[in-house]
Amino acid sequence: MLLRLSALVAGTGALVAAPLLLAQAPAPKKDVAKVWTDVCASCHGPTMAGAQAPSMLDDVWVSGNGDDASLAAAIKNGRVATGMPAFGGLLSDEEIRAMVVYIRETAGKAKAAGAGYAAPAANVVVQSQKHAFKLETVVEGVTAPWGLDFLPDGRMLITEKGGALRLADAKGVLAPEPVQGVPAVWSKGQGGLLDVAVHPGYAKNGWIYLSYSDPGENDSAMTVVVRAKLKGNALTDLQTLFKAPAATYRTGNVHFGTRFVFDGKGHVYFSIGERGQQLDAQDVTRPNGKVHRINEDGSIPKDNPFVDKADAIKSIWSYGHRNPQGLAMHPTTGALYDVEHGPRGGDELNLVEKGKNYGWPVITYGMNYNGTPMTDKTAAPGMEQPLTYWVPSIAVSSIGFYTGTKFPGWKGNLILGSLAAQELRRLEMTDAGITQEVLFKNVGRLRDVVMGPDGAIYIAFNQPDRIARLVPAPASGTAAAANQPK
Ligand code: HEC
Ligand SMILES: [Ca+2]
Numbered sequence: 001m002l003l004r005l006s007a008l009v010a011g012t013g014a015l016v017a018a019p020l021l022l023a024q025a026p027a028p029k030k031d032v033a034k035v036w037t038d039v040c041a042s043c044h045g046p047t048m049a050g051a052q053a054p055s056m057l058d059d060v061w062v063s064g065n066g067d068d069a070s071l072a073a074a075i076k077n078g079r080v081a082t083g084m085p086a087f088g089g090l091l092s093d094e095e096i097r098a099m100v101v102y103i104r105e106t107a108g109k110a111k112a113a114g115a116g117y118a119a120p121a122a123n124v125v126v127q128s129q130k131h132a133f134k135l136e137t138v139v140e141g142v143t144a145p146w147g148l149d150f151l152p153d154g155r156m157l158i159t160e161k162g163g164a165l166r167l168a169d170a171k172g173v174l175a176p177e178p179v180q181g182v183p184a185v186w187s188k189g190q191g192g193l194l195d196v197a198v199h200p201g202y203a204k205n206g207w208i209y210l211s212y213s214d215p216g217e218n219d220s221a222m223t224v225v226v227r228a229k230l231k232g233n234a235l236t237d238l239q240t241l242f243k244a245p246a247a248t249y250r251t252g253n254v255h256f257g258t259r260f261v262f263d264g265k266g267h268v269y270f271s272i273g274e275r276g277q278q279l280d281a282q283d284v285t286r287p288n289g290k291v292h293r294i295n296e297d298g299s300i301p302k303d304n305p306f307v308d309k310a311d312a313i314k315s316i317w318s319y320g321h322r323n324p325q326g327l328a329m330h331p332t333t334g335a336l337y338d339v340e341h342g343p344r345g346g347d348e349l350n351l352v353e354k355g356k357n358y359g360w361p362v363i364t365y366g367m368n369y370n371g372t373p374m375t376d377k378t379a380a381p382g383m384e385q386p387l388t389y390w391v392p393s394i395a396v397s398s399i400g401f402y403t404g405t406k407f408p409g410w411k412g413n414l415i416l417g418s419l420a421a422q423e424l425r426r427l428e429m430t431d432a433g434i435t436q437e438v439l440f441k442n443v444g445r446l447r448d449v450v451m452g453p454d455g456a457i458y459i460a461f462n463q464p465d466r467i468a469r470l471v472p473a474p475a476s477g478t479a480a481a482a483n484q485p486k
Pocket of ligand 1: 035036039040041042043044052053054060061062063064066071072074075079082083084085087099
């Protein structure tokens with residue numbers, strides 16, 4: 001819940017700081033939930049379930065094909081002949097856009113509440129579309145685990161947000177003492193010790209990569225990347241690979257990102273959230289709201305997109321990101337994907353490409369946390385569209401491509417974890433589009449999702465805190481879950 005509350009503060013604060021948005025709409029923006037109650041509920045019902053006017057929850061639409069533009073047009077121009085008044089005089093285009101988001105959000109929540117997704121207790125067999133599986137607890141005794149990776153001998157490295165790096169043996173038994181030599185982290189709100197990644201060539205070079213919120217002056221902080229080697233129970237040979245200039249650090253305790261991806265060609269990618277400073281995401285002289293790319297030793301690749309731009313942060317690979325906490329590279333095409341938290345509504349999956357602008361905060365499919373509009377713009381020239389987006393937000397946290405052999409039907413699928421919605425989803429991406437299956441729901445917040453060396457899917461859960469893994473189970477007639485594609 002910390003995420004929601006602090007993001008509310010950041011969202012409204014940054015709106016006031018954005019003169020562009022203010023200039024467009026000098027009148028105070030309306031809370032569309034209140035407009036619904038005051039104006040729309042009398043005909044469509046207080047819960048949107050319909051009264052003398054139709055329901056918004058049943059996926060049956062009379063205007064156009066029921067897409068966002070058709071709904072917006074119905075609200076703006078009305079359908080006067082059939083009893084829907086025109087609201088273009090009462091509501092601005094931005095407010096109408098927020099109303100459409102609010103309708104989608106309410107319908108999405110109603111659908112989720114009514115659906116019978118599996119909430120598997122430990123070791124209960126779930127029959128999903130393609131495989132039966134069960135969820136086994138592997139490591140207990142961790143506190144707010146954030147990142148997870150494997151050493152070649154099967155041991156697990158686990159970051160705890162509070163600042164400790166923990167080691168567990170291949171059976172999941174946690175070493176009582178945290179690993180020594182981890183840098184001091186700024187552990188507040190969403191900040192702390194973040195991701196851990198074992199270099200794919202660890203057996204030869206011994207490098208372990210860590211990211212964390214680094215304390216700056218006057219209670220500011222920014223995401224930093226280091227690498228080190230593990231000797232016994234301590235980190236040695238610590239090297240700082242990415243540290244932005246002190247003047248770019250930001251106060252506030254939201255949106256640090258981050259995940260690591262190695263491309264196997266000598267580069268490492270990582271993401272940093274916009275730190276609650278929305279417009280920074282569009283500014284390449286700032287490190288926040290970006291995906292970065294460095295050489296594995298921290299030097300800047302010569303073919304990075306902004307190396308020749310004066311004042312730019314040279315490690316920037318792409319910009320206009322809000323808070324990307326999931327990053328993954330396709331195992332055969334090498335394409336890079338991120339998932340990022342939207343505001344209220346508008347979580348995104350993006351194909352991340354060199355030098356491109358992913359639009360935040362100029363375009364978004366979400367609205368402000370208080371129900372007021374961010375903007376009516378969901379697209380703009382020179383800005384990339386997400387591959388898909390989620391309204392309501394599910395709070396997308398981590399992604400990985402399934403490459404193991406334990407679940408052959410899932411090979412090449414994108415596995416996605418979420419915090420607020422507490423879901424594990426499986427996405428099939430084809431030329432025809434993206435289909436999604438909710439594999440399970442409601443057994444804790446999924447912070448990190450990692451493909452284990454044994455072909456199982458490992459998940460770092462918060463609340464309750466633990467590491468668990470998804471393993472195949474013989475299909476059984478019992479406890480079949482009504483999992484539905486979305
Ligand atoms: C006086 C009653 C009334 C009020 C007030 C009203 N609506 Fe409607 N609305 C209707 C009726 C009736 C329809 C169905 C029109 C049709 O069948 O062509 C409708 C249709 C719609 C549609 C199109 C639905 C579809 O199936 O395509 C949307 C969207 C909508 N209303 C939103 C709103 C919003 C938002 C408000 C408040 C700002 C609102 N309505 C207020 C009566 C009302
Ligand atoms: Ca975007």
